[in-house]
Amino acid sequence: MQSALPPDPRVQLGRIRFRRAVALMMMTLVLPGSAQLVAGSKRTGRIAMRIWFGVVASALLLVLLSLVSHTFAFWFVTNGPLGLLRLVLMALAVGWAYLFVDAWRLGEPLSLHQKQRLAMVGINGVLCFSVAGALLFAAHVVNVNKDFMATMFASTTVSDAEDGRYNVLLLGGDSGADRWGLRPDSITVASIDADTGKTVLFGLPRNMLNFPFKKGSVMAEQFPDGYNCGVQCELNSLATWANDHKALFKGYDNPGVEATTEAVEGITGLKINYWAMVNLKGFQKMVDAVGGVTLKVRDRIPIGGVGGPVTGYIKPGTRKLDGFHTLWFARSRESADDYSRMARQKCVMNAMLHQLSPKTVVMKFGAIADASTELISTNIPASEVDRFVPLALKARSQPIRTVSFVPPMVNTGHPDIAKIRRAVQNAIHPKKAAKSTKAAKSGGTVSAAPRNQGTTGGAIGSLRSGYAANQASDLGAAC
Structure with a gap:
């Protein structure tokens, strides 16, 4: 037998050198600067490791502070030094890539x-592009968030909670942030408990007539006996009227919103802290950005109609709808009435609140921010966003209460304003309402979703009996 040939020293040396080269790359991945400290410029290695430990310590401190105080976390994300953070991430990307190339050398x-x-070229390329790419993408997300906050929340006027609640007027229509003036399809007040986040949605019909304005307001001076403009004096016509009389609204950036706000305050007796205008066409893009929304479609919902042809239908069933079909679910009036449509719109609001998780927001933030700039215009200042985000998260875990001032509760042509205001107070103070038999007789209480009731226009209930989603103590159960 022939004895085995001894291993070639050159082959062994090549393997050792290759393992050493790979080890230097892995050391740079795990502990940037360690490869230089072992085999290169010790000064460069020490500087890199000090920077790395400083970054890790800062990140851990931020995480600990965020765990201790969610308020701090929301402040940092919305109002923190985002510009500085972006520069740090970019510098880390460039520095780490340099260390990988040096380790390869x-x-x-x-x-x-x-x-x-x-x-080695392949390993170095993968590590460089993976690590530097991830950091540069993070810098991009931070920059998107920074620009989004600056664009969306440009106001600086802070409004304090009234009676322990923030009241936000939500207006939905076809006009964008730069051309508000078309009549809104949807008028809702979200009244949010400043401590618990518990929310009540007050729905006002767009066709309400003969309503008062807040005392001392611009519109109250023009219509001291209530809104009587001579023709089509409906609630949703205020935006058009105000934009035709801009001279009356000196000092207001948006006369249409101001006039509508003064009416809503006069009707409900609530102080409106902030407003948000939702462009319903931009809403379609928003739903697509978050991957759709799941809704229970109770009847066949026409797409189109009322002045145009019906081009299709949304079929009944529990369905995950894209932006186009979600928009038509909320807007369709064919084979329905305004009040069933209001009920469907409330169901969309409820679904968006409970299905839009923080994880989804983080993973798809760029697309959401891009859609939101076309979707919403608001006067909520950036300094208050970190207050409303935790309130929204609290609201997700609780049922939403709804009260809509529509038939049969309210005659929209001749609304009982005193009754509406009692209903508002009963809804935001349910414990007081439960103790008061007088309040119970006023019609201001709301019940859970009706059971074993038919549907009209995709909403539980009817025009005669009322729609469940318009008057419910748990909106989710009514949808």
């Missing part, structure tokens, strides 16, 4: 075999 690639050199 320290591995003496020219002393390796051809296949080993190619492998």
